[in-house]
Amino acid sequence: MLIPNTSRTFIHWQDSDPPPVWSEIFGNDNSLALEIGCGVGDFIVQKAVLHPELNFIALDFYNKGCIKTCKRIDKSGLTNIRVFRAEARTFINACIPAESLKMTIINCPDPWPKLRHRKRRLVNTDFVEYLSSYMMHGADFYFATDFVDYGLDVADFMTTQKGFENQLAPDAFRHHLEGYPVSKYMRRFLDLGQPIYYVHYRKI
Ligand SMILES: C[S@@+](CC[C@H](N)C(=O)[O-])C[C@H]1O[C@@H](n2cnc3c(N)ncnc32)[C@H](O)[C@@H]1O
Numbered sequence: 001m002l003i004p005n006t007s008r009t010f011i012h013w014q015d016s017d018p019p020p021v022w023s024e025i026f027g028n029d030n031s032l033a034l035e036i037g038c039g040v041g042d043f044i045v046q047k048a049v050l051h052p053e054l055n056f057i058a059l060d061f062y063n064k065g066c067i068k069t070c071k072r073i074d075k076s077g078l079t080n081i082r083v084f085r086a087e088a089r090t091f092i093n094a095c096i097p098a099e100s101l102k103m104t105i106i107n108c109p110d111p112w113p114k115l116r117h118r119k120r121r122l123v124n125t126d127f128v129e130y131l132s133s134y135m136m137h138g139a140d141f142y143f144a145t146d147f148v149d150y151g152l153d154v155a156d157f158m159t160t161q162k163g164f165e166n167q168l169a170p171d172a173f174r175h176h177l178e179g180y181p182v183s184k185y186m187r188r189f190l191d192l193g194q195p196i197y198y199v200h201y202r203k204i
Pocket residue numbers: 036037038039040059060061062065086087088089106107108109110122183184185186
């Protein structure tokens with residue numbers, strides 16, 4: 001049985017529900033920013049402080065993570081984040097209007113380290129092409145991972161992904177991104193002396 005999430009920042013949404021009306025949910029028409037796999041929400045709270053002009057959607061299918069994310073948001077007093085518990089593709093298909101995202105963030109997605117499981121990874125060329133149709137012109141795409149071959153793979157295929165411009169050129173990735181908050185997972189690896197691979201592209 002799921003622990004109920006009673007926070008006002010948590011939006012109860014199920015696959016069969018109609019899509020949220022974003023302007024009603026946030027009380028304004030600001031552009032949307034989506035974090036896929038927000039974990040316990042430490043990143044999105046920091047990012048939302050930096051971007052009061054955006055409405056942030058924190059998405060994760062991990063219930064306890066959603067609850068922790070809501071607690072952080074409630075404590076912060078921020079009004080520009082809402083939390084949804086759902087699977088990313090199901091949620092995007094049903095709830096995100098075409099070309100409406102101004103920012104998409106994926107930090108430390110599940111690495112599926114075993115070779116035979118790599119095809120289960122969320123981020124690949126098909127997924128980025130799919131995501132692109134929900135991103136507006138000029139939207140930012142951020143990807144970060146502690147996992148070397150995931151980082152190198154995304155950094156590599158993004159150089160030929162149609163419709164995106166590398167914001168870190170001439171580098172394909174960096175180990176430090178000025179002004180980019182550190183998430184719980186990133187902190188864990190940084191404290192062990194292991195680098196994070198950051199990729200930053202813009203839809204053109
Ligand atoms: C390794 S954790 C990283 C959490 C956080 N981004 C961070 O850096 O601390 C990956 C998170 O992504 C979530 N996740 C993985 N695949 C997902 C999907 N398809 N839809 C929604 N959430 C997903 C998991 O539940 C988990 O909380």
